[in-house]
Amino acid sequence: MELVCPAGNLPALKKAVDEGANAVYFGFQNSTNARQFIGLNFTDKRAKEGIDYAQSRGCKVFCAINTYPQPAGWKTWTEAVDQAAALGVDALILADMGLLDYAAQEHTDVSRHLSVQGSATSHAALRFYQQQFGIKRAVLPRVLSISQVEDLARKSPVELEVFAFGSLCIMAEGRCYLSSYLTDExxxxxxxxxxxxxxxxxxxxxxxxxxxxxxxxxxxxxxxxxxxxxxxxxxxxxxxxxxHAIEEPVSLSTLDLLPKLDAMGISAVKIEGRQRSPAYVAQVTRIWRQALDAIDSPIKTEQQLHAWAAELSQLSEGSLTTLGAYHRKWK
Amino acid sequence: MLKLSLGPLLYYWPAESTQAFYQQVEDWPIDLVYLGETVCARRRDLKLDDWVAIGQRLQTAGKEVVFSTQTLIESEGDLKQLAKLIQRAGELGWLVEANDQSALQLLIEAEQPFVTGPSLNIYNLRSLKKLTDLGLQRWCYPLELSRETLVDFQRSLIQTDSNSSSEHNRQLETEVFAFGHLPLAWSSRCFSARFHDLPKDRCGFVCQQYPDGLMMRSQEAQDVFVLNGIQTLSGGRCNLLDQLPLMQQEGVSIVRLSPQAQDMKSVVMAFDEARKNLQAGLSNTITQIPLHAAQECNGYWFGRPGMDQINIDLE
Structure with missing residues (x-):
């Protein structure tokens, strides 16, 4: 399984690469990606530097352009796609059907991953995105249980990537409008x-x-x-x-599920957190690298697992982690 | 004249209440009715055959009937139900409202034309064109987008129409959600069961106790959201009654009203009168509906936070 890590800026990207990420994902400094925070994300120059750094060390780079453009802003989004393609990213992470269509027509040779924001929760939905836009991989929403993920993995026409660690979205991503109801974003x-x-x-x-x-x-x-x-x-x-009528302030951690996810044939696990510090990214990447490397290792002990879990817990929101919807009882 | 539609019933009412409700609808000035359970697979008081029977009566009463699909598809069981619904609609010659990409795919595979609900994100013309090529006949405008963006869409659509010989394009209808609490999110967790401290798979169908959902307020008693099973709706009730002139002017075909337990007939009558006045060239005199008090909202329409209530006289 690939370890896919967040790169909110160049120092975080370098840390993730150094600590053993198989792929990093980033976004540009505008509304085109789903982690738009002040002081975060990449200019063209920084992106080029980051891509060189990662790719020369055998780490792939994905570019997230996973918000939904409206007619007035359409060009900004297609330009972001063109820009990412020109930079030589290994894959585009897209959610919007129009933009997927654009990328599939204009940049046939650049892999397309369906963002979690594309909200595909069944193999029929995955088939839709695969047949219409030729996606290679899909990131699954955090609303599915482990047995549902297993069903999907069995029938999916594309590679699957699941969230492993970080913020827990409890609504089906891409179809949650709560934030714009209270604010304008x-x-x-x-x-x-x-x-x-x-x-x-x-x-x-x-x-x-x-x-x-x-x-x-x-x-x-x-x-x-x-x-x-x-x-x-x-x-x-x-x-x-x-x-807490909707959810407690907790984070998602699927450390315990790693062997299962691996056995199901999940292609990649994703760490959330482009808004987090380079030090955080370094620490989380290091732990997950070890955990992934240990999947097939007979010397892995319960003690080791506890140590990793404890360390991750320190890094989590409210110092609490949950298996979220992966675990039936959470619902 | 603008058409009026009744959106899918989002709450879980007892079977008799639901039946009684749709019996009334037969006599209301509604042109289209969306039927079916769109929120939770566990809500099965009414079986597919029951929905078909309701639909057939509405059809006899002159309404166009559309089946709406479950918004969040999570399991193989959900997919099977979805396939059954689509097949049945096909046999009956009814359209299906796709509320996610699973439904889209099954409809495309079955070569059935379709319409899309507001939670299927069509945010730009390229998405709209792609789906139109695949059989889209009507789309419900996304809830969080503004009237300004709607105008961008509608004007480009008219242009496409005049330049294109495509049969699809000419038929494409735009629908706008104009009344009711806005469906804003879907989770695998059930918030009604959580309120009762029950696990979702032994929920006891507690959501049926709340015909208009459970209001979730801030600690200062501000209505924030409505909890309805796995769905979260806006705390405020959207009401775009006074916006019908703009909708008509921009070529919107259908105005959607979302069912609520109380006063639904007054809502329908007010919208009906407003559209008739508009058609007769009278100024839109009806701007208020005599309803039980509720916080209203129209912010999205004006490009503001959805919860805002904008007084248009001041705009």
């Missing part, structure tokens, strides 16, 4: 969920308040771990009960 339109520009922190008598475009997402008492106010991970009130 969503993953589809602007490559942002619960954008930082809309976040306000405020110390009040009732606790530390986290707001998103004025909407109170959560209120933290002293001593509580105040996490980023991702809109689906706050505490809300339903019929008098106040709780």
């Amino acid at each position: 969503s993953p589809n339109t602007r490559g942002a969920c619960s954008p930082a520009k809309a976040v306000r922190w405020q110390e009040t008598d009732q606790g530390l308040e986290a707001r998103l475009n004025g909407v109170l997402i959560d209120r933290f008492q002293q001593g509580e771990n105040a996490g980023y106010p991702t809109l689906c991970k706050g505490r809300f009130e339903v019929e008098g009960a106040t709780y």
Whole structure:
């Protein structure tokens, strides 16, 4: 299985390559990719440097252009596709049908991967993208259980990549419009969920308040771990009960599932986190490299697994990890 | 004249309530009705045959009937149900509204023409053209896009029409979601079951206790989202009644109203009167529907956060 790691900037890309990523993925500095954060992503020059660095060390480079262009912005997106192709990336990660069509016609020789934002959850959907746009690989949404992934792997006409570690999206990606309902940006339109520009922190008598475009997402008492106010991970009130009505602030980790995913024939595992620091990327890549290398190794011990899990947990949101939807009970 | 459609029923009502509801619809001034369970595979009070029977009565009453597909397809079982629904629609000569790419694929394989729902992301003309070539006859405009973008679409479509001899293009109809809580997200987790602390596979169908979903409020009592099984809807109720003139002017064919438990007839009547006035060249005098209080929203339409309510007099 390939280890696919996030490259939010050049230092992170280099760290991921150095620590043993088989592929890194990046985006340009505009709305064309689903991790649009201030100070993040690549200019053409930086991308060229990063691609040279990775490819000369045997690491592939994927370019994520996985938001949905609208008529007025169409050219910006096709230019991003042209630019990535000219840079010599190993694959384009795309979600929009129009853009997939464009890439398939204009850059036949550049591999196309279906982004998780393309929201393909069945082999029929995968077949659609494969037959219409010739995709080589698809990244699966984080809403499927392990047995559903297994069913898919058996019948999929394309390579499959699954999320292994990082933020947990609990809605079917690409079809979640919650963020643009509260702010004016969503993953589809602007490559942002619960954008930082809309976040306000405020110390009040009732606790530390986290707001998103004025909407109170959560209120933290002293001593509580105040996490980023991702809109689906706050505490809300339903019929008098106040709780994490949608999801707790936890991260996804599938470390325990690695041998299973490998046995199913999954082609790649993906680490989320282009918004994270180079140090984080280095540490996570190192652990997952070891874990992947150890899959077939008889000397791997339970103790080793615990050590990796503990280290990853330190790096996670709220220091908690979950198997998410991979595990039936989570639902 | 603008056509009125009734979107798929998003909530889980008891079978008798659902039957009674659609019996009323037979007499309402609605042109198209979307039928079927689009949210959760576990909601099976009504079987496919029951939906067919409802549809046939509506058809007799003069409505066009469309089957809507489950939005989030997760299992082999879901796919089988989907295939059955598509086959049945084909036999009946009814269109199918595809709500994901699984449905698209099965419809293309079956060589059946289709329409798409608002959660099938068509954000640009190239996507729209691609699907039109594959058999798309009508599309429901994405919820999070603005009227400005709609105008871009519609004007380009008219241009394509006049330049093209393609039979498909000329027939393509645009539908806009104009009333109801907006369906905004789908998860593998059931939030109604979570509220009751029940596992999803032994949920006890608790969502049936909430005919308009469960309101999820901020800790300051602001309506944020509505929880409806695995689906999350907008806390505010979208209402674009006063936007019909622009829709008509830009060549929108159909206006979609999403069913709710209370006052649905008043909603339909208000939209009907507004479209008739528009057709008669009267100014759109109806701008309000006498409804039980709810926070309203129209932000998406104006290119703003979806939850915003823009007063057009001030625009």
